Amino acid sequence: MIVNRTEAILGRVILIVVLIATVIPLVNMLSAALQPADTNPTGLTFPTDPQWINFVTAFEKGNVWRLMGSSLFIVVFVVPISLVCATLAGYALGNLRIRGSRFLFIFFILGLTIPFEALIIPLYYEVQGLGILNTQWAVIFPLIGLYMPFSVIWMRAHFVGVPQELSEAARVDGASRWQEFRSIQLPLARPALSALAILLFLWTWNQFLLPVVLISDPLNRTVAGALTFFQGQYSSSIPLLNAGALIIIVPTILVFVIFQRQFIQALLQGAVKG
Amino acid sequence: MTSPIAPRRAAAKAAARRGTLSGWMFSVPALIFYTGFVIYPLVLGIQYSFYRWNGVGPSEFVGLKNYIRVFTDPTLLGSIGNAFVLIAFFTLIPVSAGLVLATLIRSMKPGPFSNLSQTILFLPQIIPLAAAGIAWSWMYAQTGAINQVLNAIGLGSLARPWLGDFQTALPAVGLIGSWVLTGLCTVLFLTGIGKIDQSLYEAVRLDGASWWREFITITIPGLRQEIAVLVTITIIAALSSFDIIYTTTLGGPGRSTLVPGISIYRIGFTQSNVGLASAFGIVLMILVLACVLPIQRLARASSK
Numbered sequence: 001m002i003v004n005r006t007e008a009i010l011g012r013v014i015l016i017v018v019l020i021a022t023v024i025p026l027v028n029m030l031s032a033a034l035q036p037a038d039t040n041p042t043g044l045t046f047p048t049d050p051q052w053i054n055f056v057t058a059f060e061k062g063n064v065w066r067l068m069g070s071s072l073f074i075v076v077f078v079v080p081i082s083l084v085c086a087t088l089a090g091y092a093l094g095n096l097r098i099r100g101s102r103f104l105f106i107f108f109i110l111g112l113t114i115p116f117e118a119l120i121i122p123l124y125y126e127v128q129g130l131g132i133l134n135t136q137w138a139v140i141f142p143l144i145g146l147y148m149p150f151s152v153i154w155m156r157a158h159f160v161g162v163p164q165e166l167s168e169a170a171r172v173d174g175a176s177r178w179q180e181f182r183s184i185q186l187p188l189a190r191p192a193l194s195a196l197a198i199l200l201f202l203w204t205w206n207q208f209l210l211p212v213v214l215i216s217d218p219l220n221r222t223v224a225g226a227l228t229f230f231q232g233q234y235s236s237s238i239p240l241l242n243a244g245a246l247i248i249i250v251p252t253i254l255v256f257v258i259f260q261r262q263f264i265q266a267l268l269q270g271a272v273k274g
Numbered sequence: 275m276t277s278p279i280a281p282r283r284a285a286a287k288a289a290a291r292r293g294t295l296s297g298w299m300f301s302v303p304a305l306i307f308y309t310g311f312v313i314y315p316l317v318l319g320i321q322y323s324f325y326r327w328n329g330v331g332p333s334e335f336v337g338l339k340n341y342i343r344v345f346t347d348p349t350l351l352g353s354i355g356n357a358f359v360l361i362a363f364f365t366l367i368p369v370s371a372g373l374v375l376a377t378l379i380r381s382m383k384p385g386p387f388s389n390l391s392q393t394i395l396f397l398p399q400i401i402p403l404a405a406a407g408i409a410w411s412w413m414y415a416q417t418g419a420i421n422q423v424l425n426a427i428g429l430g431s432l433a434r435p436w437l438g439d440f441q442t443a444l445p446a447v448g449l450i451g452s453w454v455l456t457g458l459c460t461v462l463f464l465t466g467i468g469k470i471d472q473s474l475y476e477a478v479r480l481d482g483a484s485w486w487r488e489f490i491t492i493t494i495p496g497l498r499q500e501i502a503v504l505v506t507i508t509i510i511a512a513l514s515s516f517d518i519i520y521t522t523t524l525g526g527p528g529r530s531t532l533v534p535g536i537s538i539y540r541i542g543f544t545q546s547n548v549g550l551a552s553a554f555g556i557v558l559m560i561l562v563l564a565c566v567l568p569i570q571r572l573a574r575a576s577s578k
Contacts, residue, residue, distance in 0.1 A: 007485065011378035018375060019394050022457060025409040026397065028419050032412055043422030081307075089304035098297030104305075111312045113566050115514035117535040118555035121542045122315035122322060125329070145311025152304050177296060206402035208517040209535070213543065224402035227521060231408070238412060245408045249401040256400045260393055267399060268462055 033058075033243035041238055051239065058243035062230055063219055068251070070136060071205055071222045077140045079200045082151050083193060085144070090155025091185060095167060096177075105156065111149035116209050119146075127214055138214040139222070143207065147200055154270075158192035159185070195266035198259065202267075205252060223248045322552035329548050340553035350554060353525075353532040354561070356444060357513045360533065363448025364455060364512035369504050371452070372459025377493055379460075380467050392464075395457030403454065407521030410450045411437060414522075437523050443530045450518050455511065459504050463497055470496035502573030509565050513558065534558045 027044070034050035035041040037057065058064075089108075093101045119142075127138040162185065170180040204222065211225025218229030227245060234241035256263050323340055327333035344350050379391070398406060413419050414436035421433035436446040474492050483491070494501075516535035519525060525532035525540070534554060542551030 007378070015375065015379050015391060018371075018456070018460075019391055022394055022397060022453070024419065025406070025413050025453070026401075028413055029409050040417060042417045044419040085304040085307060089301040092297045092300035096297040096300070098301075099294045101297070104301060108308065111308060113510060113562050114312065114316065114559055115510065115535075115562055117514050117516060117538050118559040119312065119315045119319060121538065121548060121551045121555055122318035123311070124542075125548075126311075126315055126318060141307070142311040142315075145307040148304055148308040148312070152308075202400065206404075208402060208404045208520070212520070213539070224404050224517075227402065227404040227408060231521065238415070241408065242412060245405050249405045252400055252402075253397065256396070257393065260396070263400070264392060264396055264461065267396070267458070268465060 029242040029246050032239055033246055035239045037237050037239045039239070054239050054243040055247060058230075058234070058240050059247055061233060061240070062226075062244045062247070064244075064247055066219050067221070067223050067226050067248075070220050074136050074140055074143075074222055075201055075204050078143045078147070078204045079197055082144050082147050082200055083197060085148065086151030086155045086196070087186070087189060087193065089152045090157075090159050091181060093152065094156040094159025095162060095164075095185065105153075108149045108152050111146075112153070116146060120209060120213055123210075124213060133214060134216050134220070136215065136220055139207070139210045142210060142214070143204060147203065150270075151196060151200070154196050155189070155192060158189055162188055194262065195269060198263055198266040199270045202252070202263075319552045319555055322548055323556050325549045327548045328546040333549075336549065340550045341557070343550060344554050344557050349529055349532070350537060352529055353534050353537045354557075356531060357515070357533045357561075359444055360448050360451060360512040360515060361509055363445070364451040364515070365505055365508040367449075367452040368455035368459045368508060369501065371456050372463050372504070373489075373493070373497070373501075375456070375460045376463035376467055377489055380464065392461055395460055397457070398454045399458050403517035404521045406450055406454055407518045410446075410453070410518075411522050414446055438527055440527055440530050443523055443527060447519060447522055447531050450522070451512065451515065454518075455508055459508075462500050462504060466497045466500040467493065498576055499573065502569055506566050506569050509569075510562055513562050513565065534561075 024044070031044050031046060032041045033054055034047045034052065035045075036047075036049075036051055037054050089104075092098055093105055123142050124133070127133050127142065130141075132138045132141070166184055166188075167180055170184050171177075175183070206224045207222050208224045208227075211221035212228060215221045215225070218226045221229075227248065230241055230244040230248075234244060324335060324337060325333040326336045326339075379388070415421075416433075416435045420436060421430075424430055424433045434442065436442045470492065474496075475488065478488050478492060514535055515533050516539070519531055519533055519536050520539075523531045525536045535558075538551045538554050538558070541547050541554065
């Protein structure tokens with residue numbers, strides 16, 4: 001690659017400026033969180049006497065354990081159920097190519113661009129009718145449905161790429177369709193599945209609209225949905241609000257930093273396929 | 275006289291039918307969730323949109339009245355207008371900034387610095403949008419970092435509560451979207467540039483082409499697919515924005531940052547006008563489709 005020196009240096013400088021701009025709002029939260037809880041803080045300063053106690057206060061006042069538990073409960077149902085349903089349907093559409101699979105595929109694509117806001121009003125009354133309004137199920141079931149088009153299309157794309165010869169060979173050897181699916185298709189699908197799992201986890205954990213509308217008690221929401229509760233709780237204290245918000249985003253950032261290669265890969269593929 | 279093939283063919287057909295049947299069985303769980311929680315509410319929403327209903331009492335059929343109101347009520351039209359303004363910040367800025375950044379840093383050798391910058395650029399993509407809203411409310415506050423910087427460089431007269439000012443609230447909220455989406459665009463473009471044939475770059479360089487010419491003749495055409503994808507995603511994000519606005523301005527001051535998502539929420543749950551809110555939801559869905567379909571078609575046509 002031919003790149004001259006000035007360009008290389010200019011590129012570095014611009015990149016560093018952008019990186020700083022990306023990080024500043026987060027650092028700024030930390031700077032606010034460390035200032036005395038009962039003051040109105042000013043701008044980006046590193047306090048001489050950092051109030052780490054604010055994190056403890058925010059943690060207790062915000063019922064963070066309970067919130068994390070509630071989020072985890074929602075994720076633990078949404079992600080595995082979505083994965084199972086999407087894998088089965090993706091296999092049927094991509095590998096079995098059943099009659100009508102083209103129609104099914106288009107039927108799922110239809111759901112891909114529907115904004116959640118367009119469905120939120122009827123969802124509210126549907127969930128109310130089911131008697132699960134204000135429980136975590138009010139978010140779990142609709143989210144599985146709303147993520148389904150993307151998940152199915154994602155898994156279909158994987159199964160389309162698996163050579164048909166593999167299935168034929170298995171069938172010649174007398175394997176039933178289910179055996180073939182279990183012992184040949186599933187192991188091959190592991191990378192596609194784990195990327196999808198990462199995406200679904202992130203989307204569920206960060207989901208805001210559904211929990212805010214469908215669960216009135218903020219403590220039963222996802223952590224993201226509970227941020228509004230923090231805003232109410234700490235309306236008088238910017239330091240505590242920022243401490244609370246940081247407590248909520250740090251676990252995600254940690255998980256991201258640990259699995260960052262998989263995360264970036266998954267998000268990029270997710271963007272292209274979505 | 276029956277040919278010996280006939281029964282075999284019938285058996286094959288039966289097997290195929292069984293195959294189709296078991297194949298459909300595989301799709302049933304996905305179909306149940308999808309029809310139950312996407313298609314059914316969609317149909318329900320269409321039905322509500324023709325009624326006047328407060329959510330509890332009796333409902334009254336009003337025909338297209340709700341739709342007419344969506345397109346004539348200045349508040350609702352205003353919120354659609356704001357959503358289109360947001361496209362400039364959610365789509366135009368991140369996609370063009372991403373293109374430029376990706377071109378500039380493509381020269382970077384893979385190493386700890388390039389990995390670190392990828393990680394950092396991706397951070398806004400990981401945290402909940404609602405948290406981004408909280409972080410930026412504080413950046414924009416009267417005593418926040420933006421005004422602090424302005425004061426420090428002698429532009430203190432420009433300092434203001436950015437989210438509370440009628441003139442600046444919408445761009446301020448839009449820039450939060452730019453902050454969230456620029457990293458995604460940059461990283462996706464970087465991987466796209468990696469796939470462009472490097473000899474093309476060398477060829478134009480040998481012809482003495484400028485940086486700009488190279489950008490226009492090779493980079494942009496080479497990234498067509500990525501551009502189409504990102505424009506689609508970011509337009510959807512702009513038109514259906516909710517989280518950021520909810521945690522920063524709630525649509526205010528006045529109606530200056532009101533967007534369809536917030537309008538639907540307010541009309542449906544605060545004002546209990548379920549019919550109108552549902553109609554607005556359907557309109558929003560059609561708007562998104564009307565913006566996304568042409569882009570998809572264009573991308574497909576140009577890739578042929």
